[in-house]
Amino acid sequence: MPHPPPGTYDAIVIGGGHNGLVTAAYLARAGKKVLVLEKRPRVGGAAVTEEIFPGFKFTMFSYVVSLLRPEIIRDLDLPRHGLHVLPLESTVTPMENGDYLAAWGDHDETRRELCRHSPRDAEAYDEYGRLMHHMAHAVRPILGMVPPDPTSFDPRDLLALLRLGKHFRGLGAERLHALVKLMTMSSADFLDEWFETDVLKATKSASGIIGTFLGPRSPGTAYVLLHHYMGELDGVFRAWGFAKGGTGAVSEAIASAARGFGAEIRCDAPVARVLVKGGRATGVALENGDEFSAKVVVSGLDPRRTFLQLLEERELPADFVSDIKRFKFRGSSGKVNVALDALPSFTCMPGVGRQHRGAFSISPSLEYVERAYDDAKYGEFSRRPYMDIVFPSMIDPGMAPPGKHVMSVFVQYAPYNLNGGWNDTKREAFGDAVINTIESFAPGLKSHILHRQVLTPADIERITGLTEGNIFQGELALHQLFFMRPAAGWAKFRTPVRAYYQCGAGTHPGGGIMGASGRLAALAILGDGA
Amino acid sequence: MRLPPAVRWDAIVIGADVNGLVAAHYLARAGRRVLVVDGWEKADTRPDVGWVPPQIVRELGLGGLKIEHPDPWIAAPLEGGGRLELWRDVAKSAESIRRVSPGDAAKWPEFCARMRRLAGVLEALYVRPAPDVETREIGELLRMAGLGLHVRRLGKQTVIDLLRILPMSIAELLDDWFENDTLKGVLGAAGVWHLRQGPRAGGTAFNFLHHHVGSPAGVFRPPRSTLAAALAAMPGVEVRRGTEPAVVAVGGRATGVRIGGDEFSAAVVVSSANPQQTFEPLKAQLDAEFVRAVGNIKMRACVVRGSSGGNGSRAPLCVAPSLDYLERAYDDAKYGRPSAQPYVEAVGGGTELHVQYAATVDAGLAARVATALGVSTDQVTLEAPNGHLYHGELTLDQILFMRPVPGWSRYRTPIEALYLCGPGTHPGGGIAGAAGRNAARVILKET
Numbered sequence: 001m002p003h004p005p006p007g008t009y010d011a012i013v014i015g016g017g018h019n020g021l022v023t024a025a026y027l028a029r030a031g032k033k034v035l036v037l038e039k040r041p042r043v044g045g046a047a048v049t050e051e052i053f054p055g056f057k058f059t060m061f062s063y064v065v066s067l068l069r070p071e072i073i074r075d076l077d078l079p080r081h082g083l084h085v086l087p088l089e090s091t092v093t094p095m096e097n098g099d100y101l102a103a104w105g106d107h108d109e110t111r112r113e114l115c116r117h118s119p120r121d122a123e124a125y126d127e128y129g130r131l132m133h134h135m136a137h138a139v140r141p142i143l144g145m146v147p148p149d150p151t152s153f154d155p156r157d158l159l160a161l162l163r164l165g166k167h168f169r170g171l172g173a174e175r176l177h178a179l180v181k182l183m184t185m186s187s188a189d190f191l192d193e194w195f196e197t198d199v200l201k202a203t204k205s206a207s208g209i210i211g212t213f214l215g216p217r218s219p220g221t222a223y224v225l226l227h228h229y230m231g232e233l234d235g236v237f238r239a240w241g242f243a244k245g246g247t248g249a250v251s252e253a254i255a256s257a258a259r260g261f262g263a264e265i266r267c268d269a270p271v272a273r274v275l276v277k278g279g280r281a282t283g284v285a286l287e288n289g290d291e292f293s294a295k296v297v298v299s300g301l302d303p304r305r306t307f308l309q310l311l312e313e314r315e316l317p318a319d320f321v322s323d324i325k326r327f328k329f330r331g332s333s334g335k336v337n338v339a340l341d342a343l344p345s346f347t348c349m350p351g352v353g354r355q356h357r358g359a360f361s362i363s364p365s366l367e368y369v370e371r372a373y374d375d376a377k378y379g380e381f382s383r384r385p386y387m388d389i390v391f392p393s394m395i396d397p398g399m400a401p402p403g404k405h406v407m408s409v410f411v412q413y414a415p416y417n418l419n420g421g422w423n424d425t426k427r428e429a430f431g432d433a434v435i436n437t438i439e440s441f442a443p444g445l446k447s448h449i450l451h452r453q454v455l456t457p458a459d460i461e462r463i464t465g466l467t468e469g470n471i472f473q474g475e476l477a478l479h480q481l482f483f484m485r486p487a488a489g490w491a492k493f494r495t496p497v498r499a500y501y502q503c504g505a506g507t508h509p510g511g512g513i514m515g516a517s518g519r520l521a522a523l524a525i526l527g528d529g530a
Numbered sequence: 531m532r533l534p535p536a537v538r539w540d541a542i543v544i545g546a547d548v549n550g551l552v553a554a555h556y557l558a559r560a561g562r563r564v565l566v567v568d569g570w571e572k573a574d575t576r577p578d579v580g581w582v583p584p585q586i587v588r589e590l591g592l593g594g595l596k597i598e599h600p601d602p603w604i605a606a607p608l609e610g611g612g613r614l615e616l617w618r619d620v621a622k623s624a625e626s627i628r629r630v631s632p633g634d635a636a637k638w639p640e641f642c643a644r645m646r647r648l649a650g651v652l653e654a655l656y657v658r659p660a661p662d663v664e665t666r667e668i669g670e671l672l673r674m675a676g677l678g679l680h681v682r683r684l685g686k687q688t689v690i691d692l693l694r695i696l697p698m699s700i701a702e703l704l705d706d707w708f709e710n711d712t713l714k715g716v717l718g719a720a721g722v723w724h725l726r727q728g729p730r731a732g733g734t735a736f737n738f739l740h741h742h743v744g745s746p747a748g749v750f751r752p753p754r755s756t757l758a759a760a761l762a763a764m765p766g767v768e769v770r771r772g773t774e775p776a777v778v779a780v781g782g783r784a785t786g787v788r789i790g791g792d793e794f795s796a797a798v799v800v801s802s803a804n805p806q807q808t809f810e811p812l813k814a815q816l817d818a819e820f821v822r823a824v825g826n827i828k829m830r831a832c833v834v835r836g837s838s839g840g841n842g843s844r845a846p847l848c849v850a851p852s853l854d855y856l857e858r859a860y861d862d863a864k865y866g867r868p869s870a871q872p873y874v875e876a877v878g879g880g881t882e883l884h885v886q887y888a889a890t891v892d893a894g895l896a897a898r899v900a901t902a903l904g905v906s907t908d909q910v911t912l913e914a915p916n917g918h919l920y921h922g923e924l925t926l927d928q929i930l931f932m933r934p935v936p937g938w939s940r941y942r943t944p945i946e947a948l949y950l951c952g953p954g955t956h957p958g959g960g961i962a963g964a965a966g967r968n969a970a971r972v973i974l975k976e977t
Contacts, residue, residue, distance in 0.1 A: 150693060151686040173664050177936030184697070184733065184926035193826050217864060219732035219925060220697070326706050367865065374861060377730065378854070478697035478732060488690040 009294040017045025020300030021254040022518030023503040028261035039270030049248025053451040055401040056339040059246035067512035081256040085241035090358030094441040100348035147483040147491040187221040202363040213330040215373030281500035302473035303486035303506040323487035331457030331469030334414035338407040344445040362387035376413030416457035416468040472511025493524040545802030551761035552966030553951040558766040569774035577754040580962040581744020605845035620748040631710040646747035656957035660930040700734040711852035719850040726830040728860030733926040784948035802952035823935035829918035836912035838880035846877040849902040863887035920959025941969040
């Protein structure tokens with residue numbers, strides 16, 4: 001390959017989120033001259049660590065790691081670049097009656113705890129775990145595969161479809177049926193077939209609603225349950241983990257790997273548009289007017305920005321534009337970051353102890369979570385929301401000043417399209433609902449609060465650029481997955497504009513700090529001989 | 531007529547409903563001696579709602595059968611007075627919609643054509659047993675490949691529509707197309723028919739298309755016929771009513787049917803009853819996995835039927851003024867209550883009511899239905915539902931090769947010589963006789 005003239009690149013990656021960085025690293029690793037352009041002062045997108053209050057560091061948006069693909073960790077040698085994941089070992093769910101349900105790192109202890117609630121469920125728990133493990137295995141090859149185009153008559157697509165069919169048939173009847181159920185059912189219905197303890201079903205089903213605008217009784221949530229199970233697969237991360245230094249450290253490690261392969265990363269460099277000549281992307285223009293040319297342009301932004309903001313509509317086929325316009329985002333999650341002078345004590349498990357090294361799940365019953373969804377369905381934030389609470393300073397003391405703590409609260413639901421729109425008053429009211437709800441399970445919390453930051457989907461959109469604040473760059477709904485992500489016929493990371501590619505979570509296989517989209521996009525670009 | 535129990539029948543069919551009778555007549559036509567038994571004293575005289583596959587009309591010689599669609603097929607009160615009426619004639623409906631939304635009127639013909647094409651794909655799927663995805667048989671594989679080719683020949687847009695729309699919620703689908711709440715309410719109601727799900731639930735777009743099957747483009751309520759009555763009047767099978775029948779099986783093989791104190795023996799037993807009911811007396815002979823799967827079939831009753839006396843309206847009247855109205859009606863059901871403001875549809879001038887969501891008839895329901903229809907409470911008569919009309923909700927995890935339970939979609943059961951042929955099997959309720967015909971064809975091939 002001839003070396004490009006100075007000032008031009010083999011590839012420009014728009015957006016320094018973790019997927020963009022992964023794409024850049026893989027392209028640079030293959031010897032390409034790569035430039036990453038990030039609009040914010042730091043890389044990471046929604047995976048950033050920031051010192052929001054002096055001495056208190058927060059993983060501002062995302063908060064846990066488990067889905068990062070092991071082949072990426074291996075290929076990019078991320079541990080050498082500072083990636084260090086600390087296990088998040090337990091989940092405690094406080095119940096309304098003062099009791100709790102806990103899952104501990106130790107399997108036998110969890111089993112004894114479940115037995116306390118229901119011996120039958122303790123029995124089913126292992127069998128359920130085995131099934132989900134098998135299902136995650138069954139789906140894993142799909143995560144690492146470029147989706148075939150079901151509408152094409154290209155023999156390669158037909159062959160890939162056949163191979164896919166063969167893969168599923170190879171699972172055997174029982175697992176195939178379980179997979180169909182997981183793809184189509186609600187997490188509540190799916191769990192109803194296994195368990196009787198309500199608080200167990202509520203806590204399990206919560207991972208089926210994360211990032212969606214659906215409730216535990218909405219069909220389609222069982223798939224998200226499985227999506228979140230993937231992380232429990234590989235030897236690398238046995239469970240949900242917390243990156244030392246926060247999720248920003250994951251981004252930094254990938255960025256460091258990319259730089260190590262020779263990629264150039266520029267922050268404070270917002271891209272205004274993609275330059276297109278004769279149906280072919282030739283480079284990008286920054287908001288300040290600077291232009292860079294490249295043989296290939298890759299967007300790590302979500303589909304709406306990738307196509308409707310960075311390009312002119314006339315550069316795209318009309319039916320594709322309408323497909324992208326109806327791609328659903330509907331951000332539903334908020335985040336509350338709190339600086340504490342001491343850890344709160346939960347009524348169900350008084351004092352401070354190992355429980356604070358894990359997560360607290362505010363999901364006391366299925367009805368509780370479902371009602372939280374009902375509020376959002378009609379345009380209000382949940383008065384009593386579902387929350388996933390972690391204390392990163394308990395796992396990585398470097399996150400807060402000595403003796404002090406940070407609390408990270410992932411909250412659902414906070415609908416992007418709030419009735420009357422979001423404003424400062426609404427944001428604080430939402431923050432109050434969050435704190436008051438936690439306070440009801442941990443009286444005294446309020447007196448320990450030094451600072452709090454409340455982020456609504458509107459804030460997430462404003463700061464990171466994620467459309468409608470959707471943390472997955474588009475809902476993980478069945479009709480927006482695999483060869484439909486982001487649009488039928490355009491799920492192979494290519495776009496209708498030649499030399500313009502997409503690599504964000506808005507492409508297959510989707511969100512979570514997984515990096516799979518970024519890797520597959522890089523492989524597709526390299527495969528096209530760019 | 532008292533039948534001597536000593537007679538051995540070639541086949542006994544449980545259930546004198548459309549599917550049971552269709553299965554019975556197909557078996558009889560092939561020369562089998564068939565007895566049909568039904569627990570109900572009297573035949574249900576209500577019209578049969580749902581597509582009657584033309585194959586059944588042709589093969590059973592039902593040339594005189596009347597299959598009807600009211601015209602207009604629906605009328606919905608408009609907020610500012612007046613009604614939105616939708617007709618068999620697509621252009622006439624568009625005219626009617628134009629008064630509430632010119633934008634929606636412009637999209638109506640295209641919407642109708644696209645939905646019609648998808649319903650056509652379902653029709654092709656419904657007149658045969660569900661594709662067997664686990665098969666190693668070359669014939670079945672070829673059939674599936676043929677079906678795939680058939681769909682692809684309908685064009686790229688149809689393939690995309692199928693993949694995209696089937697798993698969607700009816701609310702998302704309608705929001706993609708239309709803006710008018712009344713129109714979306716009328717169409718959205720078809721998406722939740724006999725489903726304890728709201729219009730925002732994934733898979734309700736499929737349920738909408740399922741109920742479009744057999745209707746011309748632009749008509750989104752199933753046709754109505756008198757298929758069961760026509761079959762009951764047809765010679766060739768014995769029908770015995772009045773006592774609840776139960777399957778008798780010995781050592782994992784069905785030997786006949788018990789009715790009261792009498793036992794009737796048969797070479798084959800075919801049940802159009804609810805799978806849970808059918809298998810209840812046979813549990814000891816079934817493996818635990820199968821019993822669990824049958825127990826897991828979701829069939830949560832949610833529709834109350836009844837009548838409201840004549841309201842003089844020729845067009846069926848639909849009270850579901852918006853998708854949010856339907857969703858709120860569902861919210862109540864989700865927490866185990868009947869809807870405070872139910873979705874109500876009155877057909878045949880009020881002679882038939884469809885009230886959703888309610889699993890039982892509580893004290894205030896009649897009054898709430900009366901309010902919705904604008905009639906007086908004493909005009910409304912409601913009957914508590916006798917289980918789920920479809921013997922299993924038509925959710926995506928309970929259709930095709932997953933219906934009635936995964937691995938047993940081909941009318942056969944783990945009990946030898948016992949077959950299912952009811953709406954609990956593929957293609958499910960709302961299709962008149964397809965399951966009965968599919969089942970009979972399997973039985974004739976296998977026994």
